[in-house]
Amino acid sequence: MIVGYGPVGQAVDRVLSETGIETVVVDLNMDTIAERETAGRRALYGDASQPGILEQAGIARAQYLIVTLPHSVNRTPLITTARLLSPHCRIFVRARYLREGAELVQAGANAACFEEAEAAVALTSRVLADLGRSESEIAIEAGRVRQETAGLVDLA
Secondary structure: OEEOOOHHHHHHHHHHHHOOOOOEEEEOOHHHHHHHHHOOOEEEEOOOOOHHHHHHHOOOOOOEEEEOOOOOOOHHHHHHHHHHHOOOOEEEEEEOOHHHHHHHHHHOOOEEEEHHHHHHHHHHHHHHHHOOOOHHHHHHHHHHHHHHHHOOOOOO
8 A cells, every 4th residue: 555646656656566566545636546547556535544544445455554745744643543453564654854763663664764864875876976986885885874874763
């Protein structure tokens, strides 16, 4: 199940679909829902932080809940509700700031991707590439930046 179908949700959906994994998208954009349904893909209009919407979307059967929402307003209630409705579901979350980690863990997230950390990796990699460093050097430094930023967050 993917909540949010902007560029991030679309990229995740594409990869999962190409590997044969069926997805259902929950979004608040009617055009998105209509386009997916026209293409024969499962989609549901609604606020995924509402238990009824999650139940309609099939949270009880979902192996994964991928929350791609860029803003944190409804994210914590969504994670909490999903965790209550489906304790076995793995919940992966997009978060803007590293400082949001503790709240996500407390709500029940299994993993998070932090925009701050990924921006640090991307910018470091680009500068090193521009300086002519090898791909292996860049990969090593990118890994080091990821480790350093991951150390700022305690996600179970």
